[in-house]
Amino acid sequence: QVQLVQSGAEVKEPGASVKVSCKASGYTFTHYYIYWVRQAPGQGLEWVGMIDPNDDNTRYAQKFQGRFTMTRDTSTSTVYMELSSLTSEDTAVYYCARGRAGDYWGQGTLITVSS
Amino acid sequence: QSALTQPASVSGSPGQSITISCTGTSSDVGGNNYVSWYQQHPGKAPKVMIYEVSNRPSGVSNRFSGSKSGNTASLTISGLQAEDEADYYCSSYASGNTWVFGGGTKLTVL
Numbered sequence: 001q002v003q004l005v006q007s008g009a010e011v012k013e014p015g016a017s018v019k020v021s022c023k024a025s026g027y028t029f030t031h032y033y034i035y036w037v038r039q040a041p042g043q044g045l046e047w048v049g050m051i052d053p054n055d056d057n058t059r060y061a062q063k064f065q066g067r068f069t070m071t072r073d074t075s076t077s078t079v080y081m082e083l084s085s086l087t088s089e090d091t092a093v094y095y096c097a098r099g100r101a102g103d104y105w106g107q108g109t110l111i112t113v114s115s
Numbered sequence: 116q117s118a119l120t121q122p123a124s125v126s127g128s129p130g131q132s133i134t135i136s137c138t139g140t141s142s143d144v145g146g147n148n149y150v151s152w153y154q155q156h157p158g159k160a161p162k163v164m165i166y167e168v169s170n171r172p173s174g175v176s177n178r179f180s181g182s183k184s185g186n187t188a189s190l191t192i193s194g195l196q197a198e199d200e201a202d203y204y205c206s207s208y209a210s211g212n213t214w215v216f217g218g219g220t221k222l223t224v225l
Contacts, residue, residue, distance in 0.1 A: 035214055045153070045161065045204050047214040059212045093160075100149045100208045101166040108160045 002026040004034075004096050004106035011112045017084040020109045022096035029077040030054040032099040036070065036081050039108075040092040048094070051079055086113045118215035119144065119205055126223040132193040135220045137205030138186060143215050145186035149208030152181055152190045155219075156201045164203075165190060192222075200224040 007021040022034060036048040049060035051070040058070045069082045083090060091113045096106040120138040127133040137144065137152075144150055150168045153161035163172050165181035168188065178193045188207070192199055205217040 033212065037214070037216075044219045045206070045216045047206075047216060050212055050214070052212075061213070095160065100147075100212075101170075102149075102151045102206060102214070103163055103166040103170075103172060105161060105163060 002098065002104045004098060004104055006094075006096060006106040006109045009110040009112070011114065012086050013115050014087055014113055016086050016113075017082060018086065018111055019080055019082045020094055020111070021078050021080050022106050023076065023078045024098070025077060027098075029074060034070075034072070034079045035097045035099075035102060036068075037095045037097060038092040039095070040089070043092075048081070053077075053079065083111065086111075088113050118209075119207060119217035121203075121205060121217035121220045123218070124221045124223065126225055127192075127195045128225045129195055129197065131195050132191060133195060133222065134192075135190045135203055135205075135222070137188040137190070137207075137217050139188075139207055139215065140186055143186075143207040143209040144183065144188050146210070147208050148183070150181070150183055150188040151206045152179075152188075153204045153206070154199075154201045155204065161204065195224055197224050 003025045005023045030053045035050045051058045053072045072079045093108040095108045098104040148168050152165040154164050155161045164179045168183045169181040180191045203220045209215050
């Protein structure tokens, strides 16, 4: 069965970086884009960016461009999202999802930015 | 301000049907069939209820249905149950491999 399993929660200080992983299984990894979405406390869902595991092409929402970097490792069917220069406003749950249809989602990774 | 427009809240009594709308543009909702709906209970991850406008994932009740007309997509829940009370979000694929979301709708079961 299709699964997206994300890495565990992290607590970081302002200015630090963090890398979140999303490991795919149950389908051909390179056949579907991976999208990232975040949800700040008490807020709605917000699109962060996407990566094409087939050729490593990425696209980011304008507000995240420059600080967020998405990569993939085809040998382990894993996508990574690195967030740099963290601020308290980056405190949120981050989700990965499969394909343009978003038919499968990971369980979410809580990133807390606090001094 | 969200790219897709949803009503902030809807309500209905058990057994009734309700519909949540999601209005976008020809660049997103109206331009493709990658519209999805998510249910989110407090403190939980979003659950995919509908994808590609009207497809239900395995395990989702057939009380949930999706449709689209022009730039507006709709989620209909029939035979409303107490457990349906949650926040509902719509999303759409948009040009350039992007996604856009609605602001969310709080469903109250009276």
